[in-house]
Amino acid sequence: MATILVTGGAGYIGSHTVVELVKAGYDPIIFDNFSNAKPAVLDRIKQICGRRVPFYAGDIRVYDQLAQVFAQNKIDGVIHFAGLKAVGESVNKPLEYYDNNVNGSRVLLQVMRDYGCKNFIFSSSSTVYGEPDALPLTEQSPIKRANSPYGQTKIDIEYMAQELQHAHPDFSVVLLRYFNPVGAHESGLIGEDPQGIPNNLMPYITQVAVGRRECLSIFGNDYPTPDGTCIRDYIHVVDLALGHVAALNHCLDKAGVHIYNLGTGVGYSVSDMVKAFSKVLGHELPHKFAPRRAGDVVACYADASKAKNELGWVATHTLDDMCRDAYNWQKNNPNGYDD
Numbered sequence: 001m002a003t004i005l006v007t008g009g010a011g012y013i014g015s016h017t018v019v020e021l022v023k024a025g026y027d028p029i030i031f032d033n034f035s036n037a038k039p040a041v042l043d044r045i046k047q048i049c050g051r052r053v054p055f056y057a058g059d060i061r062v063y064d065q066l067a068q069v070f071a072q073n074k075i076d077g078v079i080h081f082a083g084l085k086a087v088g089e090s091v092n093k094p095l096e097y098y099d100n101n102v103n104g105s106r107v108l109l110q111v112m113r114d115y116g117c118k119n120f121i122f123s124s125s126s127t128v129y130g131e132p133d134a135l136p137l138t139e140q141s142p143i144k145r146a147n148s149p150y151g152q153t154k155i156d157i158e159y160m161a162q163e164l165q166h167a168h169p170d171f172s173v174v175l176l177r178y179f180n181p182v183g184a185h186e187s188g189l190i191g192e193d194p195q196g197i198p199n200n201l202m203p204y205i206t207q208v209a210v211g212r213r214e215c216l217s218i219f220g221n222d223y224p225t226p227d228g229t230c231i232r233d234y235i236h237v238v239d240l241a242l243g244h245v246a247a248l249n250h251c252l253d254k255a256g257v258h259i260y261n262l263g264t265g266v267g268y269s270v271s272d273m274v275k276a277f278s279k280v281l282g283h284e285l286p287h288k289f290a291p292r293r294a295g296d297v298v299a300c301y302a303d304a305s306k307a308k309n310e311l312g313w314v315a316t317h318t319l320d321d322m323c324r325d326a327y328n329w330q331k332n333n334p335n336g337y338d339d
């Protein structure tokens with residue numbers, strides 16, 4: 001079976017994808033600098049998979065650290081998760097974001113080219129669509145200038161990888177545009193463990209649920225949506241991980257550029273999320289309304305039919321599953337991997 005280098009494989013989406021790769025019979029190798037992950041995740045992955053997954057501690061910006069992995073292993077393909085991802089932080093640290101994300105991806109692609117590895121799967125985001133003109137978003141929806149340096153790095157990396165593919169037509173470049181990943185592995189052994197105050201909705205909710213934070217602030221209830229709160233397409237992280245397996249199964253050694261939305265196709269509001277989570281919790285999650293957060297799009301959800309038709313992939317987990325598994329992870333690990 002193919003050997004797949006997973007950059008950022010110790011992170012939230014990467015760790016779940018490593019588990020599903022092992023289950024599907026692939027041989028993943030994790031490469032991570034642990035800038036936003038804890039080594040403890042490696043033991044958790046081992047507990048789930050029943051075997052140790054090889055890993056290298058290294059930085060994608062350092063050519064020699066990556067080259068060592070390619071020299072020591074025959075890498076058939078790369079799934080590239082490594083990067084910085086906090087939208088707000090990127091506004092204050094644009095150079096760090098361009099360096100880590102764009103420069104790091106450039107070095108990675110250079111090593112792949114030099115070692116003859118032609119399969120590249122990239123973690124892109126629905127943020128490349130900006131404020132949508134029309135919903136649902138298809139892969140043909142226009143790419144807009146991003147409203148944060150983080151979002152712009154995703155657009156830049158998409159273009160860089162496509163341009164490399166044009167120059168080297170035997171490359172297979174897969175751009176997966178994620179909607180809003182939430183939830184955790186059903187074992188409760190791996191999950192999302194943000195450092196500091198969570199920026200994203202679900203980890204904030206779960207930290208309120210276990211008493212680590214007092215109350216969720218809902219950012220804005222005067223948006224032009226049925227209940228006034230913003231709408232997103234939340235997708236269970238295990239479904240997202242399986243989307244990568246489906247992309248590998250379908251696109252490995254299939255030269256070209258392949259772009260897929262990975263979402264459920266269903267939009268839920270922030271108030272819907274609070275209601276669904278409260279049901280799982282058994283009482284109402286403490287929440288209050290607060291002013292809008294700068295830069296938020298009103299509504300965003302996918303047309304996920306291309307992934308269904310071409311990859312045979314559909315998200316199967318429900319909103320209840322997402323809330324249950326996110327809560328289960330947080331309950332078992334109230335302080336994340338620090339426990």
Ligand code: NAD
Pocket residue numbers: 007008009010011012013014031032033034035036037058059060061080081082083084085100104123124125126178179180181
């Ligand atoms: P994460 O922070 O949990 O995982 C990223 C991993 O990359 C971390 O383990 C971190 O230590 C590692 N890393 C960062 N910079 C590195 C470097 N220079 N060299 C080596 N390793 C490095 O984030 P995640 O939520 O798992 O996201 C994974 C990818 O998916 C990111 O590229 C992110 O932008 C993208 N994405 C995430 C979301 C989301 O909501 N979580 C949505 C769309 C796209």
Ligand code: UDP
Pocket residue numbers: 180199200201202204216217218219220229230231232270293296297
């Ligand atoms: N949100 C919120 N309170 C929070 C965090 C997020 O009301 O503490 C809202 C946010 O304004 C947005 C939605 O939840 O409407 C999803 O936010 P998230 O940051 O998770 O995803 P993104 O906005 O990047 O799609």
